[in-house]
Amino acid sequence: MFNPDIIKPENLVYEKTNVLTDAIMHYCPGCGHGTTHRIVAEVIEEMGIQDKAICIAPVGCSVLAYNYFNVDAIGAAHGRAPAIATAVQRMFPDRHTFTYQGDGDLAAIGTAETIHACNRGENIVIIFINNGIYGMTGGQMAPTTLLGMKTATSPYGRTVELNGYPLQITELLAELPGTYYITRQSVHTAAAVRKTKKAIRQAFENQKNKKGTSLVEVVSNCNSGWKMTPVEANKWMVENMFVKYPIGDIKVDGEKVKK
Amino acid sequence: MAKELKLMKGNEAIAEAAIRSGCDGYFGYPITPQSEVMEHLMIEKPWETTGMVVLQAESETSSINMVYGGAAAGKKVMTSSSSPGISLMQEGLTYLAGAELPALVVNVVRGGPGLGTIQPSQADYFQAVKGGGHGDYQMYVLAPASVQEMYDFVFLGWEIAFKYRNPVMILSDGAIGQVMEKLYVGPHIPRWTEEELRKNAPWASCGKPADRDHNIITSLDLDSAKQELHNHKLQAKYREMEEKEVLFEAINCEDAEYIFVAYGSSARIAQKAIQLGREKGIKVGLLRLITLFPFPKKQIAEFSKKVKGMLAVEMSAGQMVEDVRLAAEFRCPVEHFGRYGGIIHTPHEVLEALEEKIIKG
Numbered sequence: 001m002f003n004p005d006i007i008k009p010e011n012l013v014y015e016k017t018n019v020l021t022d023a024i025m026h027y028c029p030g031c032g033h034g035t036t037h038r039i040v041a042e043v044i045e046e047m048g049i050q051d052k053a054i055c056i057a058p059v060g061c062s063v064l065a066y067n068y069f070n071v072d073a074i075g076a077a078h079g080r081a082p083a084i085a086t087a088v089q090r091m092f093p094d095r096h097t098f099t100y101q102g103d104g105d106l107a108a109i110g111t112a113e114t115i116h117a118c119n120r121g122e123n124i125v126i127i128f129i130n131n132g133i134y135g136m137t138g139g140q141m142a143p144t145t146l147l148g149m150k151t152a153t154s155p156y157g158r159t160v161e162l163n164g165y166p167l168q169i170t171e172l173l174a175e176l177p178g179t180y181y182i183t184r185q186s187v188h189t190a191a192a193v194r195k196t197k198k199a200i201r202q203a204f205e206n207q208k209n210k211k212g213t214s215l216v217e218v219v220s221n222c223n224s225g226w227k228m229t230p231v232e233a234n235k236w237m238v239e240n241m242f243v244k245y246p247i248g249d250i251k252v253d254g255e256k257v258k259k
Numbered sequence: 260m261a262k263e264l265k266l267m268k269g270n271e272a273i274a275e276a277a278i279r280s281g282c283d284g285y286f287g288y289p290i291t292p293q294s295e296v297m298e299h300l301m302i303e304k305p306w307e308t309t310g311m312v313v314l315q316a317e318s319e320t321s322s323i324n325m326v327y328g329g330a331a332a333g334k335k336v337m338t339s340s341s342s343p344g345i346s347l348m349q350e351g352l353t354y355l356a357g358a359e360l361p362a363l364v365v366n367v368v369r370g371g372p373g374l375g376t377i378q379p380s381q382a383d384y385f386q387a388v389k390g391g392g393h394g395d396y397q398m399y400v401l402a403p404a405s406v407q408e409m410y411d412f413v414f415l416g417w418e419i420a421f422k423y424r425n426p427v428m429i430l431s432d433g434a435i436g437q438v439m440e441k442l443y444v445g446p447h448i449p450r451w452t453e454e455e456l457r458k459n460a461p462w463a464s465c466g467k468p469a470d471r472d473h474n475i476i477t478s479l480d481l482d483s484a485k486q487e488l489h490n491h492k493l494q495a496k497y498r499e500m501e502e503k504e505v506l507f508e509a510i511n512c513e514d515a516e517y518i519f520v521a522y523g524s525s526a527r528i529a530q531k532a533i534q535l536g537r538e539k540g541i542k543v544g545l546l547r548l549i550t551l552f553p554f555p556k557k558q559i560a561e562f563s564k565k566v567k568g569m570l571a572v573e574m575s576a577g578q579m580v581e582d583v584r585l586a587a588e589f590r591c592p593v594e595h596f597g598r599y600g601g602i603i604h605t606p607h608e609v610l611e612a613l614e615e616k617i618i619k620g
């Protein structure tokens with residue numbers, strides 16, 4: 001039962017960070033975008049860098065990220081966020097410019113911008129949401145779509161003959177000397193959220209210390225696009241997505257992690 | 260302060276003007292016939308003197324988006340390219356216009372279509388003034404006819420770009436880019452300090468102080484009613500430019516019975532053709548367009564009431580001529596002459612065309 005008497009400062013255990021606005025998020029319930037937004041915002045608050053943070057929002061489901069992050073923001077054309085972030089960060093070297101991008105944005109149309117920003121070692125943070133599908137446009141195939149996976153443009157399942165292989169862009173980026181920190185995380189459990197928060201904190205700390213490019217991939221569900229309930233989607237993600245996209249650090253302090 | 264005399268290529272003048280006008284960033288990708296812009300900047304190393312950022316991008320798609328980023332953060336940023344590269348930039352240009360961002364883009368035009376040729380051309384007129392990207396938008400388009408104007412229009416470009424929060428294009432061509440001429444350069448104007456930037460561009464996304472709301476730069480509005488309002492605002496801005504910012508030069512027009520309408524290299528050639536014509540007793544003048552958008556509609560309408568005919572001279576198959584005809588509204592004959600595909604017409608050819616197409620008619 002709701003008891004108004006318990007609403008007292010000393011009973012407060014959790015508060016929405018001021019780095020998120022009060023705008024109501026449009027994300028589907030159970031989607032990883034909302035959770036990841038919150039984590040990024042909390043890290044910005046905890047580091048006291050709200051005045052220095054500049055968000056480059058993508059085209060994709062998170063196109064309206066600029067309405068949710070209570071920081072200065074720039075909406076990019078589809079895939080161009082790393083080029084935009086490059087200019088902003090080079091002109092304001094003491095800021096915290098970060099891009100927030102989906103897999104279509106980062107690994108299909110924006111592949112060149114992504115690879116070259118990483119290869120130049122731009123001092124930016126890239127938050128990369130990999131849900132293996134184009135969420136925003138209605139669930140079409142992404143470069144990251146798994147073999148056999150059904151999407152609106154691979155209705156009989158992705159095949160190598162027709163579509164080639166799922167792109168592990170994160171592993172590819174780790175090969176580039178410009179990248180300093182590359183990790184793959186998820187936000188489907190409380191423990192995973194804690195790890196992702198640590199990773200995102202690490203990425204922004206690296207940026208503060210001018211280490212070069214840090215990228216945090218978050219393997220996430222797109223329950224609407226996958227046509228599953230959120231619970232089913234997370235289960236499917238663990239059983240299938242995590243096989244192709246294993247969770248863990250890929251490159252730390254400029255060194256690839258030995259497996 | 261005293262002006263300094265220099266001998267430079269048009270492309271180098273652009274680079275020199277960038278440094279001296281307090282430009283914060285240049286982002287480019289090599290392409291003939293404009294590569295000297297970035298080459299000159301790299302030799303000058305302005306990052307060591309004025310603090311200007313210079314970066315070679317991986318493509319024109321990327322360089323225009325770097326410009327978009329810098330502009331969104333309130334900086335004075337620019338790029339330059341030539342026709343095929345400018346085609347690749349169209350996405351960025353419509354985003355700049357939609358998000359109302361000030362920026363300077365130089366097109367040193369070469370012959371097309373496709374990879375075309377590296378020789379001068381004026382066949383990108385439609386792309387520049389009709390909006391090569393999608394949506395209802397306009398750039399402010401300046402057409403320099405000399406190395407001096409390549410230099411001067413960078414300064415003018417910043418002024419207009421920030422006054423209207425709109426991209427400005429300097430539409431040059433391979434001849435003006437490559438030719439060496441003397442020019443006067445002025446003293447360095449310092450780059451804006453962050454305080455000046457925040458004062459002059461309070462809308463910029465460059466970090467949110469505690470005492471203001473977060474700034475958002477975007478061209479998106481999913482609410483069509485709001486997007487229509489935004490379009491109204493853009494159109495009002497373009498009409499204001501048409502009202503206040505038209506630039507042109509009328510040469511030998513007082514007694515003219517015939518008028519050449521031309522810009523850039525073609526205007527220089529037409530000027531010589533005037534001389535040849537007058538030696539033969541043909542009273543011909545030149546309306547040299549300096550802004551292509553806004554287009555000097557009123558001036559052309561006025562002339563069309565007085566003269567016996569106009570010849571639009573341009574190194575294209577006939578693009579600007581359409582706007583001249585629209586402005587002249589059939590009050591006098593308007594014909595087109597131009598060599599194209601990288602060929603530059605001679606003054607004799609221009610005069611001959613006037614005699615054939617208009618005078619004999």
Ligand SMILES: Cc1ncc(C[n+]2csc(CCOP(=O)(O)OP(=O)(O)O)c2C)c(N)n1
Pocket residue numbers: 059060061062078101102103104105106129131133134135136137142222
């Ligand atoms: C140039 C261009 N091409 C296509 C689109 C249409 N489009 C919008 S979002 C999107 C895919 C987004 O997918 P992803 O980056 O994976 O993000 P998600 O929606 O899954 O979060 C596409 C193709 C566009 N806006 N611009």
Ligand code: SF4
Pocket residue numbers: 026027028030031032033061131135136221222223224225
């Ligand atoms: S469509 Fe997919 S990615 Fe987009 S909000 Fe819904 S679940 Fe998330």
